Amino acid sequence: MATLPSLKGLQAFEAAARAGSFVAAAEELSISAAAVSQLIRTVEEQMGRKLFHRVNRRVVLTEAGVEMLPRLTMAFQEIGSVSREVSGGAFRPRLVVSVPPSMAMGWLSQRLSGFVASHGAVDISLRGDDDPVPFDRELIDIRLSYGPHYREHPTEDIVRDAVYPVCAPALSGAIKRDDLVGLPLIHTDWGPTGASFPSWRNWFEAAGIDPGRSARRGLSANSSRAALDLAISGLGVALAQGIYCAQALEDGRLVRPVLRTAELRQPYCLTIPERSARRDVVAAFRDWLIEECLRSVESPALRSHDSS
Amino acid sequence: MATLPSLKGLQAFEAAARAGSFVAAAEELSISAAAVSQLIRTVEEQMGRKLFHRVNRRVVLTEAGVEMLPRLTMAFQEIGSVSREVSGGAFRPRLVVSVPPSMAMGWLSQRLSGFVASHGAVDISLRGDDDPVPFDRELIDIRLSYGPHYREHPTEDIVRDAVYPVCAPALSGAIKRDDLVGLPLIHTDWGPTGASFPSWRNWFEAAGIDPGRSARRGLSANSSRAALDLAISGLGVALAQGIYCAQALEDGRLVRPVLRTAELRQPYCLTIPERSARRDVVAAFRDWLIEECLRSVESPALRSHDSS
DNA sequence: CAATCTAGATAAGTTCAACTTATCTTTGGA
DNA sequence: TCCAAAGATAAGTTGAACTTATCTAGATTG
Numbered sequence: 001m002a003t004l005p006s007l008k009g010l011q012a013f014e015a016a017a018r019a020g021s022f023v024a025a026a027e028e029l030s031i032s033a034a035a036v037s038q039l040i041r042t043v044e045e046q047m048g049r050k051l052f053h054r055v056n057r058r059v060v061l062t063e064a065g066v067e068m069l070p071r072l073t074m075a076f077q078e079i080g081s082v083s084r085e086v087s088g089g090a091f092r093p094r095l096v097v098s099v100p101p102s103m104a105m106g107w108l109s110q111r112l113s114g115f116v117a118s119h120g121a122v123d124i125s126l127r128g129d130d131d132p133v134p135f136d137r138e139l140i141d142i143r144l145s146y147g148p149h150y151r152e153h154p155t156e157d158i159v160r161d162a163v164y165p166v167c168a169p170a171l172s173g174a175i176k177r178d179d180l181v182g183l184p185l186i187h188t189d190w191g192p193t194g195a196s197f198p199s200w201r202n203w204f205e206a207a208g209i210d211p212g213r214s215a216r217r218g219l220s221a222n223s224s225r226a227a228l229d230l231a232i233s234g235l236g237v238a239l240a241q242g243i244y245c246a247q248a249l250e251d252g253r254l255v256r257p258v259l260r261t262a263e264l265r266q267p268y269c270l271t272i273p274e275r276s277a278r279r280d281v282v283a284a285f286r287d288w289l290i291e292e293c294l295r296s297v298e299s300p301a302l303r304s305h306d307s308s
Numbered sequence: 309m310a311t312l313p314s315l316k317g318l319q320a321f322e323a324a325a326r327a328g329s330f331v332a333a334a335e336e337l338s339i340s341a342a343a344v345s346q347l348i349r350t351v352e353e354q355m356g357r358k359l360f361h362r363v364n365r366r367v368v369l370t371e372a373g374v375e376m377l378p379r380l381t382m383a384f385q386e387i388g389s390v391s392r393e394v395s396g397g398a399f400r401p402r403l404v405v406s407v408p409p410s411m412a413m414g415w416l417s418q419r420l421s422g423f424v425a426s427h428g429a430v431d432i433s434l435r436g437d438d439d440p441v442p443f444d445r446e447l448i449d450i451r452l453s454y455g456p457h458y459r460e461h462p463t464e465d466i467v468r469d470a471v472y473p474v475c476a477p478a479l480s481g482a483i484k485r486d487d488l489v490g491l492p493l494i495h496t497d498w499g500p501t502g503a504s505f506p507s508w509r510n511w512f513e514a515a516g517i518d519p520g521r522s523a524r525r526g527l528s529a530n531s532s533r534a535a536l537d538l539a540i541s542g543l544g545v546a547l548a549q550g551i552y553c554a555q556a557l558e559d560g561r562l563v564r565p566v567l568r569t570a571e572l573r574q575p576y577c578l579t580i581p582e583r584s585a586r587r588d589v590v591a592a593f594r595d596w597l598i599e600e601c602l603r604s605v606e607s608p609a610l611r612s613h614d615s616s
Numbered sequence: 617c618a619a620t621c622t623a624g625a626t627a628a629g630t631t632c633a634a635c636t637t638a639t640c641t642t643t644g645g646a
Numbered sequence: 647t648c649c650a651a652a653g654a655t656a657a658g659t660t661g662a663a664c665t666t667a668t669c670t671a672g673a674t675t676g
Contacts, residue, residue, distance in 0.1 A: 003338075005391055007315040008663070023623065030311075035664050037625060042662085047395035056672050057623040064394045066587050067401055070447050071390040073583075075383040082379040083313055086372045087355035093375055139378050275381075279374050316634070331652065343635050345654065350633085365643060365652040 009043035012036050013051055014072040017061055092121045093281040099144045104128030106225045107244055107296070115288050122281055141276040142285060144293075147266030154277065157267040159293050161242045163198050164261050166254040168234035184236035188227040198262040200239055207260050228254070243296045268293065317351035320344050321359055322380040325369055401589040402431045406451045412436030414533045415552060415604070423596050430589055449584040450593060452601075455574030462585065465575040466598055467605050469550045471506050472569050474562040476542035492544035496535040506570040508547055515568050536562075551604045576601065 016025035016036055026033040044051055051065035061069065085091040099108055104126055116122060127133075131149045133140055148155055171183075190197040204210070221227040224244050231238035232253050240254075241264070248254040270290070276282045324333035324344055334341040352359055359373035369377065393399040407416055412434055424430060435441075439457045441448055456463055479491075498505040512518070529535040532552050539546035540561050548562075549572070556562040578598070584590045 004388055005395070006662080007319065007387070010387060010391070011315065021623075031663085032665060033624070034626085034666080037623095039663075041625085047391065049395060054624075057670090058672090059624080061586070063401075063588065064399065067399060068390050068394055070583050071386055074444065074447060075386040075390075078379055078383040079315070079318060080312055082376050082383075083318070083355065086376055087313070087357060089357075091372065091375060093371070136382065139382060275378050278369070280371065314633075329652075339634085340636060341653075342637080342655085345652095347634075349654085362653075365641090367653080 005043045005046040006039070009039040009046070010072060011076060012039035013043055013065070014069065014076055016040060016059070017051070017065055017069045018073060020059070022059065092123045093279070094123045094125070095281050095285055096125045096127065096139055096141045097144075097285065098127045098129045098133050098138075098140045098142070100146060101128035101130065102224050102244075103144065105223075111292050114292075115285060118288070119281070119284055135271075135273050141272065141279065141282045142289070143271045144289065145269055145271065146264070148269045150271045153271045153273045155269050155271045158270050158290055159243075159297050160264060160267040161297050162261040162263045163203070163239045163241050164245065164256055165203070165237050165258055166228075166240045166245050166249065167231050167237040167257055169252065169255050171234050171237070172255045172257045186221060186227050186230050186236040186238035188221055188224055188239060190224070197241075197264065198239065203239060203260075203262050206262055243293065246296045313351045313354040314347070317347040317354070318380060319384060320347035321351055321373070322377065322384055324348060324367070325359070325373055325377045326381060328367070330367065400429045400431045401587070402433070403589050403593055404433045404435065404447055404449045405593065406435045406437045406441050406446075406448045408452070408454060409436035409438065410532050410552075411452065413531075419600050422600075423593060426596070427589070427592055443579075443581050449580065449587065449590045450597070451579045452597065453577055453579065454572070456577045458579045461579050461581045463577050463579045466578050467551075467601050468571060468575040469605050470569040470571045471511070471547045471549050472553065472564050473511070473545050473566055474536075474548045474553050474557065475539050475545040475565055477560065477563050479542050479545070480563045480565045494529060494535050494538050494544040494546035496529055496532055496547060498532065505549075505572065506547065511547060511568070511570050514570055551601065554604045 012025060012029065012035075015028050016022050019025045019028060022036045022040070023033045026036045029036070040051065047064075049064050050062050051068065052059040053062055097108075105128060109126060112124065112126060116124065127138070127140070129143075131145050133143055133145075135143070135150075135153065143150070144158070148157070185200050187200060188197075198206075221230055221238075224241060227238045228240055228245060228248060230236065231240065232248060237257060239262075245254055249256065270286065272282060272286060320333060320337065320343075323336050324330050327333045327336060330344045330348070331341045334344045337344070348359065355372075357372050358370050359376065360367040361370055405416075413436060417434060420432065420434060424432065435446070435448070437451075439453050441451055441453075443451070443458075443461065451458070452466070456465070493508050495508060496505075506514075529538055529546075532549060535546045536548055536553060536556065538544065539548065540556060545565060547570075553562055557564065578594065580590060580594060
């Protein structure tokens with residue numbers, strides 16, 4: 001079918017299928033039952049397929065009808081709700097933000113109130129997703145991801161972060177050697193997103209240190225957040241990412257026992273689909289988010305120790 | 309606004325907003341530009357809000373218009389694609405299945421081909437989600453979850469699984485004592501879904517054994533699948549769930565060094581929203597899924613050792 | 617077992633939303 | 647400076663959508 005069937009016809013079908021009766025649908029749409037009957041007949045002709053079985057004086061959905069109903073219901077609900085929101089003066093811009101799960105849980109959710117406070121009425125939906133994210137299906141306005149995926153949308157590099165050994169001040173005081181050999185290490189399982197993140201093994205290699213067996217020893221955590229918490233508890237030395245540990249370094253819960261860093265192989269990237277780019281809220285959020293990223297990564301606590 | 313604005317008007321708005329021009333929209337809709345202009349004016353009157361700024365001989369979306377566009381685009385695309393699929397004879401029923409992430413990755417994805425083979429033309433979308441899942445927004449047809457959530461939809465208990473100590477045959481042979489004290493244990497971080505799953509601590513308590521320090525010792529894995537792999541590698545004894553380890557027990561990659569089990573506190577539950585229940589595909593998938601669950605949990609490998 | 621009720625189909629006529637053509641205004645660009 | 651092109655508007659036309667009225671045939675009931 002080159003062109004769509006009649007929208008009103010589809011609407012009548014949707015109401016009738018949902019209600020299970022033409023009369024009920026007619027009432028819902030404030031038209032006569034005869035109109036519903038005709039609309040649906042027209043749609044069936046246009047689509048070349050029966051949507052209802054007429055059994056006696058009942059109607060029962062055909063397989064094709066059953067298949068259409070939920071999708072049409074969702075579509076018409078969306079049309080209805082967006083129309084109602086916009087026409088009833090008090091619509092709030094909706095902003096769908098997607099970031100890697102680890103950021104959604106900690107870093108970003110802590111800072112989000114800052115944006116809301118400065119920007120006012122916005123409905124923000126914060127999603128923690130692994131790549132790839134379905135921009136169109138979920139109407140995502142802005143996606144922060146590790147590395148450039150999404151060549152099909154405008155993407156900009158924001159910042160290239162690094163990982164640092166960090167530990168509790170108490171543990172740091174007890175460190176004699178500065179190559180970390182023999183210390184309890186906290187390993188982070190970065191998950192699928194961070195498959196290419198540096199491990200302790202990489203860090204030792206880059207530093208030219210043979211860690212012996214100690215590169216395998218110690219605790220492991222399945223999130224960067226958990227790894228940081230373990231480090232703060234003094235259980236060992238974690239390889240923490242700048243953006244996540246800047247705060248703890250600043251307020252002294254963590255220190256950097258040695259200064260060597262390992263840069264991440266990929267920058268963090270911001271992807272904003274064309275359709276969202278012109279929205280004011282999106283532009284404002286983009287600026288704010290970049291500012292926050294840079295502030296976190298280039299925090300004085302990290303800078304002052306920078307050892308390149 | 310009590311009732312929706314004109315659907316054709318919204319459609320015209322959507323096309324014009326997307327194309328950035330009334331003339332282009334008119335061409336797309338195969339009507340005259342004057343018609344587009346009038347339709348949009350009508351919608352604006354019905355909604356009591358301008359959707360376009362008329363600047364010279366250009367049109368620019370207002371904030372309200374920008375807000376509406378993506379959601380309308382998605383809705384009309386959905387209407388178009390469902391209509392096209394159903395009217396163009398070869399529509400395939402679409403089945404959206406949601407299960408806990410651990411099942412989506414392993415157990416279910418391995419078995420799914422069986423259903424497709426027996427049932428024929430179906431488009432299955434398999435999602436790994438944590439509870440709660442958005443039934444309506446994602447049009448989920450069937451959800452398998454641990455424990456009964458979703459009182460608002462018809463839900464049935466399927467099976468109550470249990471966890472068992474399992475290990476590689478080689479390791480089993482080396483075991484002298486049958487209380488597992490002193491053996492390397494593999495701890496599983498069940499994630500948010502399984503917050504109430506039995507841990508080694510629980511298992512020892514239930515068995516009336518004081519594990520001493522050994523309940524904390526050993527490896528940990530952040531998924532049941534990873535824990536099983538570690539156990540198969542002979543690195544320790546894992547507490548594995550029946551449904552996941554039945555296969556490995558049957559083909560001898562794993563054995564049960566001791567027979568005590570710990571029942572899960574909740575049964576696995578199947579939730580099917582009203583709208584999906586009447587679909588043939590859904591009913592068929594439900595039957596198949598229940599069958600597969602029972603077969604896995606009540607596999608001979610588990611049964612023959614059952615120690616209640 | 618009529619008598620009645622109700623859901624849906626159909627016919628015929630009506631109406632108004634949607635569409636066309638024609639004309640006007642503005643302006644961006646050659 | 648003049649034209650081409652985009653949008654607004656007016657006036658008239660068309661047909662999709664709607665109404666009322668009537669028909670059919672299962673359900674329901676006294």
